[in-house]
Amino acid sequence: KGYELRKAGVHQNIVVDGYERALGFVKEILKEMATTVDVREEGSIEIWRQVAKTALKKGEFCDEDILADVVVQSIRRLSNSKGEGASESERIDVDDIAIEAKSGGKVNETRFFEGVVVDREVLDALPTEVSDAKIALLDFPIEYREPKIKGRKELPTGMPARERSKAGETLGALDFHVKISKPSHFREFHETRARLFDELVDPIVRCGANVICCRWGVDDDALPKFRNAGIMVIKRVKLTDLERLERATGAKIVKDVSDLSPDKFGYAGRVLQREIGGDKYVFFENCPRKESATIVIRGTSLRVLESLVGELKSALHAVAQLFEDNRVVPGGAAVEVESAYRLRKFARGIPSKEQLAVDAFADALETIPRAIAKNCGMDQIDTLTKLRAEHFRGNMNAGISGRDKSIRDMFQVGIIEPLSVKLQAFISATEAATGMMKIDDLHIAKSAAEKEAEDIEARIAGRTKDIIEAERKPPDFKFKGGRLRYPGTREEPLKSVYRKGEPRWKPR
Known part of the structure; x- marks a missing residue:
C-alpha cells in the first residue's frame, strides 16, 4: 500500500x-x-483453554481439544508453584515445559506428565524405581581410560607402510605410554587398567547418590557394582535434560569425579521408568526446587510431529502471556x-x-x-x-x-x-x-512461471529470445553508431556510405 x-x-x-x-x-x-481476566481464579481455566485453542492451527493432523487440554495442564502445573508475591515476569517460564516427540503413534496419544521426563532407559538389571532419590548429574564418562593422540598431523597419501612407521613422530604423542617387554607386563597392564577404573567407579558408588544421570557412556564392567549398591544409572542423557534436572532438583552438574560430594546432589520424591507406546522413559516426580512438566507428543510421521511441536509452542507462549498481561481481545x-x-x-x-x-x-x-x-x-x-x-x-x-x-x-x-x-x-x-x-529502490524477482508466460507472449508477437533478454536487462550505456547497445544482442557492422578509395571529405 x-x-x-x-x-x-x-x-x-x-x-x-x-x-x-x-x-x-x-x-x-x-x-x-x-x-x-483473573488468571488465578478457578473459573479462568476455561479462558486458558480458549486462548490455547485459538493459537492452535486447525490442521488436518491437529486434535485441538486434546492439545488444548495438554497446554492447560502444563501451564497449571507451573502456575501452582508460583506465589502471589512473585513478579509478573517470573510467573511462568515456558522453558520448564519439555516437549518430547516420538513418531509411530496417533495424535490422540499425546499426554502430559508432571515432573521431568528423560527420553532414556535405565541400564540392564538395575533398579527401575527409586523413592526419596538423591540424584547426581555427571558430565564425564564412566569408562576405561583410552589413550588419546595429541597433535596428530596428516601424512601424505600413498606413503608406504615402512615409511609411515618411520614417520611415527609426526603422529604426535600419546597422553600416556605403555612399554611391554615380557609376558608379565600384560598382567600388570590389565591390573593397572582395572585399578584406574576402580578409582573412577568406587567414589561414585560410595558417594551416597542412588540415581546417577551421566551425559556420556557407562562401561558394562561398572554395572555389577551399581547393581550391588542398588543405584539406578542412566547414560547418554542430553545436556538439555541435565540442565532441566539441575533447575528442578537442585543438583549441580559435576565434570570431574574428584568434585563429587553430597552438596552437589539433587532430590526428587520418586524416580521411575515407564513404558509409553513401546518406548521407555524415566520420570522424575515431586521435584522440590521448581515444578516442571513434560509433554510427550505422538504422531504418524516426522512431518506431523514438526507441525504439532510448533503449534504447541505457540499455544504455550500464548497462555503464558496471560500471566504478564491478563487482558484478552x-x-x-x-x-x-x-x-x-x-x-x-x-x-x-x-x-x-x-x-x-x-x-x-x-x-x-x-x-x-x-x-x-x-x-x-x-x-x-x-x-x-x-x-x-x-x-x-x-x-x-x-x-x-x-x-x-x-x-x-x-x-x-x-x-x-x-x-x-x-x-x-x-x-x-x-x-x-x-x-x-525507507528503501530507495526495490527489485522484485519474477518467478519462473511468470518469465515463461512472458516468453510465450513474446514469441506470439514475433520477438526473438535475444530481444526479450535485452529488454529485461538495463542498457550498459555504451554508444555505438548513435544507438544504445544492449547486452546479449548481436551488433551488425555499419556499412560505409563512401566508395572504396574515395576521400570522406572534399575541399571546396
Missing part, C-alpha cells in the same frame, strides 16, 4: 509518519476492546475490522497527505479477514461486507468463526487472543513496513 502512494507522488516520509500515527490510534482501540479478525472502521473515520480529520497513509493502513488491516475467509472456504467480499455492517451497528466483537463458517461474537464462541500478542503483531508489522518504505 505504501509503494502505491509513492507512485502517486506521496513522499515516503509522509507515509511513514502516517503509519506511525495510525499505529498509535490502533493501540488505543486495542486497549478499549480488551477485557481483563476478540480473535477472528474482529480487532482488524474494528480498527479499520475507526481508522477511516479518524483519517477524515487529518488535513494533510497523511490521511492517505492512514487509509492505506486501514486497507492493509482488512487483508486479514479476507485471508481468514479464504482459508475457511467463505466468499471474501461477502464476508468482509457483512463484517463491516456488523461493526457499523456497534458489534465490535464480531469476527469470523471458522468452525461453523459464520460471523459470530468472538467472546461468545471462545475465540480470543492475549492483548500483548496482538499488540506486538501490529507493532512488528508496522516497523517492517516503515523499514521497507
Whole structure:
C-alpha cells in the first residue's frame, strides 16, 4: 500500500509518519476492546483453554481439544508453584515445559506428565524405581581410560607402510605410554587398567547418590557394582535434560569425579521408568526446587510431529502471556475490522497527505479477514461486507468463526487472543513496513512461471529470445553508431556510405 502512494507522488516520509500515527490510534482501540481476566481464579481455566485453542492451527493432523487440554495442564502445573508475591515476569517460564516427540503413534496419544521426563532407559538389571532419590548429574564418562593422540598431523597419501612407521613422530604423542617387554607386563597392564577404573567407579558408588544421570557412556564392567549398591544409572542423557534436572532438583552438574560430594546432589520424591507406546522413559516426580512438566507428543510421521511441536509452542507462549498481561481481545479478525472502521473515520480529520497513509493502513488491516475467509472456504467480499455492517451497528466483537463458517461474537464462541500478542503483531508489522518504505529502490524477482508466460507472449508477437533478454536487462550505456547497445544482442557492422578509395571529405 505504501509503494502505491509513492507512485502517486506521496513522499515516503509522509507515509511513514502516517503509519506511525495510525499505529498509535490502533493501540488505543486495542486497549478499549480488551477485557481483563483473573488468571488465578478457578473459573479462568476455561479462558486458558480458549486462548490455547485459538493459537492452535486447525490442521488436518491437529486434535485441538486434546492439545488444548495438554497446554492447560502444563501451564497449571507451573502456575501452582508460583506465589502471589512473585513478579509478573517470573510467573511462568515456558522453558520448564519439555516437549518430547516420538513418531509411530496417533495424535490422540499425546499426554502430559508432571515432573521431568528423560527420553532414556535405565541400564540392564538395575533398579527401575527409586523413592526419596538423591540424584547426581555427571558430565564425564564412566569408562576405561583410552589413550588419546595429541597433535596428530596428516601424512601424505600413498606413503608406504615402512615409511609411515618411520614417520611415527609426526603422529604426535600419546597422553600416556605403555612399554611391554615380557609376558608379565600384560598382567600388570590389565591390573593397572582395572585399578584406574576402580578409582573412577568406587567414589561414585560410595558417594551416597542412588540415581546417577551421566551425559556420556557407562562401561558394562561398572554395572555389577551399581547393581550391588542398588543405584539406578542412566547414560547418554542430553545436556538439555541435565540442565532441566539441575533447575528442578537442585543438583549441580559435576565434570570431574574428584568434585563429587553430597552438596552437589539433587532430590526428587520418586524416580521411575515407564513404558509409553513401546518406548521407555524415566520420570522424575515431586521435584522440590521448581515444578516442571513434560509433554510427550505422538504422531504418524516426522512431518506431523514438526507441525504439532510448533503449534504447541505457540499455544504455550500464548497462555503464558496471560500471566504478564491478563487482558484478552476478540480473535477472528474482529480487532482488524474494528480498527479499520475507526481508522477511516479518524483519517477524515487529518488535513494533510497523511490521511492517505492512514487509509492505506486501514486497507492493509482488512487483508486479514479476507485471508481468514479464504482459508475457511467463505466468499471474501461477502464476508468482509457483512463484517463491516456488523461493526457499523456497534458489534465490535464480531469476527469470523471458522468452525461453523459464520460471523459470530468472538467472546461468545471462545475465540480470543492475549492483548500483548496482538499488540506486538501490529507493532512488528508496522516497523517492517516503515523499514521497507525507507528503501530507495526495490527489485522484485519474477518467478519462473511468470518469465515463461512472458516468453510465450513474446514469441506470439514475433520477438526473438535475444530481444526479450535485452529488454529485461538495463542498457550498459555504451554508444555505438548513435544507438544504445544492449547486452546479449548481436551488433551488425555499419556499412560505409563512401566508395572504396574515395576521400570522406572534399575541399571546396
